[in-house]
Amino acid sequence: xxxxxxxxxxxxxxxxxxxxxxxxxxxxxxxxxxxxxxxxxxxxxxxxxxxxxxxxxxxxxxxxxxxxxxxxxxxxxxxxxxxxxxxxxxxxxxxxxxxxxxxxxxxxxxxxxxxxxxxxxxxxxxxxxxxxxxxxxxxxxxxxxxxxxxxxxxxxxxxxxxxxxxxxxxxxxxxxxxxxxxxxxxxxxxxxxxxxxxxxxxxxxxxxxxxxxxxxxxxxxx
Numbered sequence: 067x068x069x070x071x072x073x074x075x076x077x078x079x080x081x082x083x084x085x086x087x088x089x090x091x092x093x094x095x096x097x098x099x100x101x102x103x104x105x106x107x108x109x110x111x112x113x114x115x116x117x118x119x120x121x122x123x124x125x126x127x128x129x130x131x132x133x134x135x136x137x138x139x140x141x142x143x144x145x146x147x148x149x150x151x152x153x154x155x156x157x158x159x160x161x162x163x164x165x166x167x168x169x170x171x172x173x174x175x176x177x178x179x180x181x182x183x184x185x186x187x188x189x190x191x192x193x194x195x196x197x198x199x200x201x202x203x204x205x206x207x208x209x210x211x212x213x214x215x216x217x218x219x220x221x222x223x224x225x226x227x228x229x230x231x232x233x234x235x236x237x238x239x240x241x242x243x244x245x246x247x248x249x250x251x252x253x254x255x256x257x258x259x260x261x262x263x264x265x266x267x268x269x270x271x272x273x274x275x276x277x278x279x280x281x282x283x284x285x286x287x288x
Contacts, residue, residue: 067125071174073235073252074121081117085110116169120255123174129247129280133214136178136267136285137247138277139223140259142167147273152262155185155211155222160262161269163284165277173253176280177212178261179221180246183238185211208236210250219287222262225253247280264288 070078089110092103130137146164167173189207206227213220225234236251238244253259263269266288271277277284 068122071121071123134287135283138279138282139178140165140279141171144275164260175251177244177250179214181212181214183242184213208234224260226258
């Protein structure tokens with residue numbers, strides 16, 4: 067079972083109104099164009115169902131709650147696991163794990179660990195395709211760092227806009243406490259989430275593996 071995320075309710079309302087208006091106008095002003103009205107009706111239904119599907123959120127999903135585990139911050143496919151230099155916050159080498167979210171995935175973003183929000187920052191930028199290696203540095207993005215004070219473990223999560231996605235929402239403020247698996251933001255219409263972990267972290271996923279936010283264990287503390 068699913069429900070509609072708050073980010074999509076006004077969009078779906080406006081879209082539904084526009085599609086109904088277009089079909090009503092065709093019905094009243096082009097009564098003889100039966101074939102055209104039928105095609106427009108079918109296309110309108112497909113468009114509405116596609117957008118409705120994008121904003122769906124599962125009602126029931128088992129979420130991992132373990133301070134030694136780092137869970138996936140989003141649904142999607144693993145497109146990168148590599149050692150990189152993280153220049154914004156840590157300013158040292160980290161393991162980057164990247165998740166690509168297609169338009170068919172659930173697009174809410176979740177906290178990979180429990181802890182306090184130490185850092186948040188929005189970066190305007192370009193709109194390269196989300197799987198482009200430079201999208202993490204050049205695209206519009208939102209960086210969040212969460213620290214579990216019990217384990218002294220910090221995780222950086224970066225929400226990245228893609229070619230289609232032009233709207234990143236982040237719900238967190240610095241100093242706020244968040245539970246593992248709780249919502250930290252939303253990216254509309256397909257994109258990517260990068261997570262940066264210490265070098266000695268044990269990675270539990272493989273390239274091209276499909277993951278579920280809040281459920282799949284990406285990594286474990288060393």
